[in-house]
Amino acid sequence: MSKCGRKKCIKTNLRQMTMETIESQQDGSVTASVAENESAHMQTQTGPNSIPTLAQVSVAGSGTGRGSPAVTVVQLPSGQTVHVIQTPQPSVIQSPQIQSVQVTTITETDESAESEGIIDCHKRREILSRRPSYRKILNELSSDVSGVPKIEEEKSEEEGTPPNIATMAVPTSIYQTSTGQYTTTGDMPAYQIRAPTTALPQGVVMAASPGSLHNPQQLAEEATRKRELRLMKNREAAKECRRRKKEYVKCLESRVAVLEVQNKKLIEELETLKDICSPKTD
DNA sequence: CTCTCATTGCGTCAGTGGGG
DNA sequence: CCCCACTGACGCAATGAGAG
Numbered sequence: 488m489s490k491c492g493r494k495k496c497i498k499t500n501l502r503q504m505t506m507e508t509i510e511s512q513q514d515g516s517v518t519a520s521v522a523e524n525e526s527a528h529m530q531t532q533t534g535p536n537s538i539p540t541l542a543q544v545s546v547a548g549s550g551t552g553r554g555s556p557a558v559t560v561v562q563l564p565s566g567q568t569v570h571v572i573q574t575p576q577p578s579v580i581q582s583p584q585i586q587s588v589q590v591t592t593i594t595e596t597d598e599s600a601e602s603e604g605i606i607d608c609h610k611r612r613e614i615l616s617r618r619p620s621y622r623k624i625l626n627e628l629s630s631d632v633s634g635v636p637k638i639e640e641e642k643s644e645e646e647g648t649p650p651n652i653a654t655m656a657v658p659t660s661i662y663q664t665s666t667g668q669y670t671t672t673g674d675m676p677a678y679q680i681r682a683p684t685t686a687l688p689q690g691v692v693m694a695a696s697p698g699s700l701h702n703p704q705q706l707a708e709e710a711t712r713k714r715e716l717r718l719m720k721n722r723e724a725a726k727e728c729r730r731r732k733k734e735y736v737k738c739l740e741s742r743v744a745v746l747e748v749q750n751k752k753l754i755e756e757l758e759t760l761k762d763i764c765s766p767k768t769d
Numbered sequence: 770c771t772c773t774c775a776t777t778g779c780g781t782c783a784g785t786g787g788g789g
Numbered sequence: 790c791c792c793c794a795c796t797g798a799c800g801c802a803a804t805g806a807g808a809g
Contacts, residue, residue, distance in 0.1 A: 717793095718780080718781070720793085720794085721780085721781070721782085721794090721795095722779080722780060722781080724793095724794065724795065724796085725779075725780070725781080725795090725796080726778095726779080726780095727795090728794095728795060728796055728797095729778075729779085729796095731795095732796085
């Protein structure tokens with residue numbers, strides 16, 4: 488169907504959206520909140536020569552703050568490489584403060600740096616090939632700096648979604664009937680949705696060994712119940728996954744905005760230094 | 770107002786990796 | 790090896806925006 492192609496387009500857009508939307512939001516609120524914090528932490532150690540008019544910027548370390556500092560590599564036209572090392576920023580959404588920014592200049596002829604770059608490249612590739620879950624990413628973002636609230640199950644008060652359906656009652660389970668209608672089950676335990684006659688905990692239900700069910704009808708009912716349970720768990724998991732994904736994308740967007748502002752600021756500083764250090768011609 | 774297209778969110782399936 | 794959580798992919802429905 489043509490719809491399939493559209494789907495893929497939509498999903499591709501989701502991945503590309505990060506950069507595009509940030510570009511459109513560049514001078515929005517994110518920029519403003521960053522600008523008031525970054526000026527106090529910036530340190531530059533750049534030489535007087537080889538000031539770029541245009542700089543290539545690449546974000547190493549996958550840019551999602553997986554525990555290690557994010558490194559923005561600014562490749563100068565002269566061959567110099569400026570590494571903007573930014574300590575992990577746990578949650579740009581909640582706390583727009585930049586922890587610290589270190590700018591070091593590394594010459595192109597530095598062999599150790601080059602080998603480090605290769606190793607770094609390998610590590611990066613390794614990380615990218617095995618992307619951790621959104622929860623892991625966000626938790627790492629949160630845990631790098633103390634005092635920052637973790638982004639995880641505590642969020643449940645936001646939506647009322649329990650962290651673990653298997654061990655808890657579902658506050659507001661939504662059950663889709665055969666007619667497509669949705670009904671809520673209140674605080675009814677999840678396993679009771681299709682089996683309201685039993686009041687046993689889930690563990691007991693699941694512990695019912697197949698051997699004790701000789702009747703084919705019972706077996707079928709058990710299978711149906713297990714399926715319903717699995718579908719409901721997966722439904723909730725999918726919701727949670729989508730929520731985390733949205734949060735993750737927002738986080739990335741904020742990070743891109745921060746890095747763009749930093750880049751802009753660095754270029755401006757380099758221009759200033761160029762003006763200061765260049766020989767006067769008058 | 771109607772139609773078309775894009776976007777968003779949901780439920781489900783299938784695959785994968787981690788833990789017991 | 791099995792179970793479970795997680796997530797990509799897919800299909801579907803609802804909704805909004807723009808064009809006619």
